[in-house]
Amino acid sequence: MTGLATTFAHALIALGSVIIALLGSIGRLARFALTALGRLVRPPWYPAQLFEQMLVIGYFSLPVVGLTALFTGSALAQQIYIGGSRFNAAATVPAVTVIGIVRELGPVLGGLMVAGRVSSAMAAEIGTMRVTEQIDALTTLRTDPFRYLVGPRIIAAVLVMPALVLVSNALGVMGGWLLATGRLGFNSAAYLNTTAQFLKTDDVISSMVKAAVFGFFIALMGCYHGYHSSGGAAGVGRATTNAVVSAFILILLSNLIITVIVFGS
Amino acid sequence: MTAKIELSGVKKHFGHKVVLSGVDLAIQPGESLVIIGGSGTGKSVMLKCILGLLTPNAGTIGVDGSSVVGLSARALAAHQARFGMLFQGGALFDSLPVWRNISFALAGPAAERRAAAIDNLSRVGLGADVADLRPSELSGGMQKRVALARAIAARPEILFFDEPTTGLDPIMADVINNLIRTLVTDLKITALTITHDMASVRKIADSVAMLHEGRIVWHGSRDGIDSADNPFVDQFVHGRADGPIKMQLRKL
Numbered sequence: 001m002t003g004l005a006t007t008f009a010h011a012l013i014a015l016g017s018v019i020i021a022l023l024g025s026i027g028r029l030a031r032f033a034l035t036a037l038g039r040l041v042r043p044p045w046y047p048a049q050l051f052e053q054m055l056v057i058g059y060f061s062l063p064v065v066g067l068t069a070l071f072t073g074s075a076l077a078q079q080i081y082i083g084g085s086r087f088n089a090a091a092t093v094p095a096v097t098v099i100g101i102v103r104e105l106g107p108v109l110g111g112l113m114v115a116g117r118v119s120s121a122m123a124a125e126i127g128t129m130r131v132t133e134q135i136d137a138l139t140t141l142r143t144d145p146f147r148y149l150v151g152p153r154i155i156a157a158v159l160v161m162p163a164l165v166l167v168s169n170a171l172g173v174m175g176g177w178l179l180a181t182g183r184l185g186f187n188s189a190a191y192l193n194t195t196a197q198f199l200k201t202d203d204v205i206s207s208m209v210k211a212a213v214f215g216f217f218i219a220l221m222g223c224y225h226g227y228h229s230s231g232g233a234a235g236v237g238r239a240t241t242n243a244v245v246s247a248f249i250l251i252l253l254s255n256l257i258i259t260v261i262v263f264g265s
Numbered sequence: 266m267t268a269k270i271e272l273s274g275v276k277k278h279f280g281h282k283v284v285l286s287g288v289d290l291a292i293q294p295g296e297s298l299v300i301i302g303g304s305g306t307g308k309s310v311m312l313k314c315i316l317g318l319l320t321p322n323a324g325t326i327g328v329d330g331s332s333v334v335g336l337s338a339r340a341l342a343a344h345q346a347r348f349g350m351l352f353q354g355g356a357l358f359d360s361l362p363v364w365r366n367i368s369f370a371l372a373g374p375a376a377e378r379r380a381a382a383i384d385n386l387s388r389v390g391l392g393a394d395v396a397d398l399r400p401s402e403l404s405g406g407m408q409k410r411v412a413l414a415r416a417i418a419a420r421p422e423i424l425f426f427d428e429p430t431t432g433l434d435p436i437m438a439d440v441i442n443n444l445i446r447t448l449v450t451d452l453k454i455t456a457l458t459i460t461h462d463m464a465s466v467r468k469i470a471d472s473v474a475m476l477h478e479g480r481i482v483w484h485g486s487r488d489g490i491d492s493a494d495n496p497f498v499d500q501f502v503h504g505r506a507d508g509p510i511k512m513q514l515r516k517l
Contacts, residue, residue: 129358136318137356141370141415142346 032224036154039146049152057118057153057219058160062167064117065110069168072105073097073175081184093180094194101172102203103263108255110168111214114161115221115247122153122222123243127229127236135227150227154219161215162208169207206262213258214251221247267330269294269423269455270315275324276479277310284310285321286479297449297456299466299487301501302476303510308459309353311476312425315457316348317341328423346370349421353428355412357400363411364396370419385414389444406437410444417448424449426458430465442468463502466490475501477510 077097084090126149129135138145173195180186221243229239268291277285284307292298300308313319315326317333326333333344357366367385368378383393389410400408409429416424426445430438442465449456449469458469466473467487474484475498483495490502500508 132354133352133356134358136313137350137352137358139318140316140345140348140350142342142419143369144342 028228029220029224032227033220036146036150036220036223039144040151040155044144044147046148046152049148050156053152053156054160056121057114057156057215058164061114061117061164064113065164065168066171068109068113069101069106069170069172070175070178072109073101073172073177074179075175076100076105076172077176077179077184081180090184091194093176093184093186094191095198097176097180098173098195098199099203101176102169102199102207104255104259106169106172107165107207107210107214108251110165110211111161111218111251111255112248114157114164115214115218115251116244118157119218119222119243119247120240122219123226123229123240124236126223126226127239130227130229131232131236145227150219150223153223154216157215157219158212159215161211161218165207165211166204169204202262206258209262210255210258213254217250217254218247221250268292268327269296269329270457271325271327271330272311272315273325273327275311275314275321275326277307277314277319277321284479285314287324288476288479288481290474290481290484292455292457294455295453297446297458297469297471299470299473300457300459300476301461301463301466301473301498302459303501304461306476307479308476309427312350312427312457312459316350316425317344346419347422348425349416349419349423350425351409351412351416351427351429353431355400355408357408357412357415359400362397362399363403366400366411367415367418369415381418382414385418386411388417388448389414390440406433406440409433409437409441413441413444413448417452417454420452421454423455423457426456426460426469428460428462429458430460430462435464438462438464439468445469463504 077093080093080096080100081090084092084096126135129138129149135145135149138148177188177191177195180191181188225239225243225246226236229235231238270290270292272288272290275285275288276283288307288311290298300311302308310319314321315328315333317336321334324334328344328347333341336344357363358369361369363386364379364382367382371378371381379396383396386393386396391407391410391414395403395407395411400411403411413429429441429445433441445456445458446469448454456469458465460466460469470487472484472486473490474481475495476482477497483493483498485493490498493499493502496509500510
């Protein structure tokens with residue numbers, strides 16, 4: 001009995017330690033985010049850094065986001081056609097494709113692809129700056145690392161992600177249209193007409209909101225893990241992995257929350 | 266005379282690891298003080314505490330009589346603006362060309378900042394031809410010189426040098442030592458250098474302090490290090506394995 005009680009106590013201690021560590025991590029992350037946002041309010045601002053980051057995050061992510069959306073839209077249309085045919089509902093392909101792409105797959109897959117490309121790059125760059133003392137050097141050169149490194153990345157990601165997802169949505173729908181008209185025998189004009197009928201303004205707005213939220217988490221995770229990296233090359237590697245994994249989880253979690261709030265009722 | 270920099274009872278620990286265990290030290294205006302001590306004795310941590318990059322757990326740090334512990338973000342930025350620092354690895358920004366690294370803290374039009382950068386390059390013996398190169402295109406010695414040019418560009422009151430000759434061949438190390446001595450003398454700057462290199466100590470220092478296990482165990486003039494009646498200094502200066510400083514080695 002004593003042995004069982006001891007084992008139970010150890011399990012409780014272990015569980016408590018995990019919960020305390022988790023809450024500590026959330027607290028540190030929240031403090032980092034609030035510091036970054038607080039510093040954004042007051043000058044100096046660095047517009048050149050902002051434009052550079054918009055280019056890096058937005059323009060250079062276009063190929064990977066666009067191709068992902070195009071292929072996913074085509075595959076989605078094919079699957080809806082196969083599934084719908086069983087219930088004599090193959091005609092729902094354009095409607096379900098546009099809803100699926102705009103409400104979920106466009107922003108989520110776009111967010112995940114950008115997180116894979118951008119969060120890792122940010123964590124690696126800022127992490128390398130940390131371990132080579134470049135961030136300390138910034139401070140001694142009268143430059144606030146939050147304003148110079150973190151702020152422009154967060155603003156750039158929040159601004160360009162909606163634009164990227166807009167393109168992603170358009171290419172996703174186009175992928176479905178290409179497959180449906182080229183392979184499944186759909187009439188082009190009828191397909192586009194049905195797509196337009198089922199595409200609602202609210203869907204597009206929710207897609208943009210999701211994209212902006214995902215952009216915030218993508219940049220925040222990249223900057224946070226890079227900023228706190230330590231231990232040389234291995235530490236930068238860990239920061240990069242942690243940035244991508246945590247960005248993925250936050251994107252999927254926030255997507256669920258937004259979906260339930262917007263479409264749950 | 267009020268000390269330019271004064272540390273009193275400064276303690277710093279990271280978790281259970283005690284790095285500084287009560288540092289008392291004063292540096293006079295215009296003095297070039299060199300801190301010697303083995304690896305991991307807390308030299309870099311002490312510099313970062315003075316700069317405000319790290320906050321000590323106990324003790325006071327004053328610059329010109331004003332405390333630098335617990336400053337607001339704005340006051341801390343003003344405090345840090347008084348310093349220039351040469352980091353151990355140079356810490357040059359990889360993404361920027363040499364001239365933008367040097368002029369990073371300077372204000373004004375790009376042409377003026379570029380001219381100022383080239384002027385500072387000439388002070389460290391480099392020509393305008395390196396101004397547009399990236400740090401990765403420079404040798405280790407040239408990177409150190411560019412980092413030195415960056416450290417002095419904003420004409421700071423106080424300069425810190427963290428292991429300025431580490432990783433350099435003896436000739437390049439002597440070039441860097443000469444540059445530091447000349448700059449400190451010409452610009453009348455208060456300088457604090459940390460190093461293991463006794464050649465640097467003899468060239469750069471007006472006075473020397475030895476840090477061991479988080480405390481200053483000796484402080485005296487440069488000429489006094491060879492005759493210091495201190496077993497720690499004696500062992501360090503002569504580079505002997507035997508003595509009061511024990512390296513933590515596993516027995517084979």
